Amino acid sequence: MRESTSSARPGRNDPCWCGSGKKYKKCHFSVDTAGGAIKAPRPERPRGHDVMIKSPGQIEGIRRASQLTREILDMLTPRVVPGVTTDQINTWVHEHTIAAGATPSPLNYKGFPKSVCTSINEVVCHGIPEDRELRDGDIVNIDVTCTLDGYFGDASRMYLVGNVSPEARRLVQVTKACLERGIAVVAPGGFIGDIGAAIEAHAKANGFSVVRDFVGHGTGVRFHEELQVPHFGRKGTGQPLVPGMVFTIEPMINMGDWPVRILADGWTAVTADGSLSAQFEHTVAVTETGVDVLTA
Numbered sequence: 001m002r003e004s005t006s007s008a009r010p011g012r013n014d015p016c017w018c019g020s021g022k023k024y025k026k027c028h029f030s031v032d033t034a035g036g037a038i039k040a041p042r043p044e045r046p047r048g049h050d051v052m053i054k055s056p057g058q059i060e061g062i063r064r065a066s067q068l069t070r071e072i073l074d075m076l077t078p079r080v081v082p083g084v085t086t087d088q089i090n091t092w093v094h095e096h097t098i099a100a101g102a103t104p105s106p107l108n109y110k111g112f113p114k115s116v117c118t119s120i121n122e123v124v125c126h127g128i129p130e131d132r133e134l135r136d137g138d139i140v141n142i143d144v145t146c147t148l149d150g151y152f153g154d155a156s157r158m159y160l161v162g163n164v165s166p167e168a169r170r171l172v173q174v175t176k177a178c179l180e181r182g183i184a185v186v187a188p189g190g191f192i193g194d195i196g197a198a199i200e201a202h203a204k205a206n207g208f209s210v211v212r213d214f215v216g217h218g219t220g221v222r223f224h225e226e227l228q229v230p231h232f233g234r235k236g237t238g239q240p241l242v243p244g245m246v247f248t249i250e251p252m253i254n255m256g257d258w259p260v261r262i263l264a265d266g267w268t269a270v271t272a273d274g275s276l277s278a279q280f281e282h283t284v285a286v287t288e289t290g291v292d293v294l295t296a
């Protein structure tokens with residue numbers, strides 16, 4: 001999702017950001033301000049459509065949507081070959097999603113015209129399927145989100161089309177490792193900033209840059225919930241990680257510099273310098289002991 005500029009904390013008497021329904025001063029205020037030990041607030045009955053802490057039942061629903069998303073990404077693997085159009089990929093994703101009793105979340109989302117995002121080469125994210133054929137040597141990100149029984153599962157992968165250059169393959173491998181390193185630091189007691197710090201360190205060590213204009217996001221009961229997950233930052237900063245949080249981690253890593261620009265269609269984000277870009281995404285839940293990758 002697009003990064004928003006405001007990340008103000010709630011007022012002391014406002015509801016806590018975590019969705020517990022308690023006043024902020026009675027809930028996460030001391031944790032946020034002191035950065036001390038985490039006491040996970042667990043609402044007995046999560047209410048409304050935007051709780052940050054999901055109940056075990058909600059997490060099972062999100063897991064089912066996430067597993068459908070993973071199945072669709074798997075289904076595509078042998079099909080993404082030279083000559084296939086991104087429109088054809090869109091049709092496969094759409095039909096598989098509907099056949100499973102779910103809906104493709106991107107379709108008509110804020111006016112997005114298709115059921116999946118397909119982002120080729122210098123396209124960073126939100127590429128719109130069209131009649132362009134995939135060519136030998138392309139790298140393409142396919143980003144699938146399913147809505148099943150009201151729950152969302154969001155994940156994406158890179159696909160190599162035919163013979164891909166060693167540099168492009170290295171970008172894809174490093175980006176996958178960036179996601180894995182980001183996931184590996186998710187645990188209660190940690191902070192959102194730990195994730196970006198781990199990702200940024202690995203990208204930079206390999207001579208690549210981290211896109212700053214798009215971030216991971218809370219998800220599960222809405223496509224994009226308030227929580228933001230930057231793929232850069234400092235360890236020990238940002239929201240404390242609490243069991244029951246569900247969010248995506250979806251680093252976009254550029255071979256060149258990080259600035260992006262948006263094409264005239266209002267969606268397609270490309271690298272400003274024309275360099276290649278790669279992305280992988282998982283939906284994860286924070287557990288009592290660590291992390292559960294729901295789209296794995």
Ligand code: MF3
Binds near residue numbers: 105109154
């Ligand atoms: N799936 C994308 C994400 O990871 C969002 C796509 S929004 C759309 O957040 F409208 F382009 F589909």
Ligand code: CO
Binds near residue numbers: 001154
């Ligand atoms: Co996402």
Ligand code: CO
Binds near residue numbers: 145155250
């Ligand atoms: Co996505």
